[in-house]
Amino acid sequence: MTNIILIMTDQHRADALGCYGNDVIETPNLDYLASVGTRFAHAYTPSPSCVPARAALMTGMEPWHTGILGMGAGQGPMGVGFEHTLPGELAKAGYHAAGVGKMHFYPQRALNGFHETVLDESGREEDPGFVSDYRAWFRQQSGGRYDIVDHGIGWNSWMARPYHAPEWMHPSTWTVNEAIRFLGRRDPSRPFFLKVSFARPHSPYDAPQPYYDRYLRQEEKLPAPYRGDWDDRHDDLAEALRPDAWRGVKREADIRQARAGYYGSITHIDHQLGRLFERLKKEKLFDSALIVFVSDHGDMLGDHHLWRKTYAYEGSARIPLIVKVPGGRPADAPAVVEAPVVLQDILPTLLEAAGVPIPPGVDGLSLGGALRGDASGLAERGYIHGEHSTCYSEEQExxxxxxxxxxxxxxxxxxxxxxxxxxxxxxxxxxxxxxxxxxxxxxxxxxxxxxxxxxxxxxxxxxxxxxxxxxxxxLASPHYEARRRRAAFDWASWTRKDAGPPAKGE
Missing domain, CATH: 3.30.1120.10 (Arylsulfatase, C-terminal domain)
Known part of the structure; x- marks a missing residue:
């Protein structure tokens, strides 16, 4: 059976990778993965914010069927009670299933099919007494002298600055360290499924100093935000003053600094992935593994005077997707697939590759045919659909x-x-x-x-x-309440009456 590694970044727009045509950003390890794999040119999130996107990936179902249409406006947490999940189906088939980094589950220690998780949940402490594994480790390393947010930049801010602690304490470094630790303690008698889930480049844009400086020195080369003939609808002067503004005209210097921090975060992740790839090669696992790289959604980064996500625009909704099959891309297989694909396609793709039956109710399509050069199934679908409920403002639903x-x-x-x-x-x-x-x-x-x-x-x-x-x-999906009734856990103690989950650390 094939070992499977799913690498996921958070809030990573498709055009922020060298292999997607960006000639400023440095992503040598991911560019190498694309060179031996297949890049999907038009991959999209079905709902451009963390929880609904991740639920779609976990279940292979569109947001209407997971019941999660966004973050806010009455939307609850991801919760439990799914009839199937990607790690759950693989675990039932004999895989050792582990998750490292950001899961965004609720309850926060819920496994949703994994055998084990080691968590970095950024600032989210929603369960009584919950402290993420990363935060507990960070406090131990700092001796309690400072915490993960002491640089003063918020979890959804457009502001940027270098990381305030040593680089080895950064969450991106920690995530790869924990992934490597799993490789050393996994059950060697079973195939493994490992999800490596980074909390960056999602804000705070706090790349370690060398990575931040690398791009700030190239500020004249950083791509300028996209502008259009409809941008004036987002010229919100009052909102622009907020440190976590979702729209508004910002100074060029603010935008350059944000992009330097964002790009720096991505290059830092890329270099850490280089460490993971080297460890896989040392253990003779890289070539034989199925490796997928993807993000949950993008980041507007000031395009059209918008920040953050939840929008249908390319910066927010289009995501990178790279798939390397065992043995690397065959000579007659495509390097690039142009057909549109969506996050819920990943579950059937991985289950098919593992020889595991695809459960009823899955909306996604396997990309296996496209990886072999036959995209007729995707062509028959023709187009993809996405949505997001009210979050920052009613007008953005x-x-x-x-x-x-x-x-x-x-x-x-x-x-x-x-x-x-x-x-x-x-x-x-x-x-x-x-x-x-x-x-x-x-x-x-x-x-x-x-x-x-x-x-x-x-x-x-x-x-x-x-x-x-x-x-x-x-708008609410009846599937959400149906799943909540199936689950043993009572979510009512958590769900707020006003606007759903907290905005921090989306």
């Missing part, structure tokens, strides 16, 4: 669809639409929705979304047109 060539976005609480031609405008600078010459394309995509949402019978469409949701109750 969205539904989107894309085939990698066009993207259509509907804002239910505004009743407005956007349409972008990604073939020549990956920056999404020109909104085509109101242009008469693109009316036919707009109607085609609107019709697709109507058909998708009609099956829910949730009031989003009357069967012919989309229905504006302004003033209506927040």
């Amino acid at each position: 969205m539904q989107y669809m894309t085939d990698g060539a066009f993207k259509y976005i509907w804002f239910p609480r505004l009743g407005t639409e956007q349409l972008f031609d990604l073939r020549g405008d990956l920056s999404e600078s020109e909104d085509l929705a109101a242009k008469p010459e693109w009316r036919g394309e707009l109607l085609r995509w609107r019709g697709r979304l109507v058909r998708k949402l009609s099956a829910r019978d949730a009031g989003l469409t009357d069967g012919d047109e989309l229905v504006c949701q302004a003033g209506k109750p927040y």
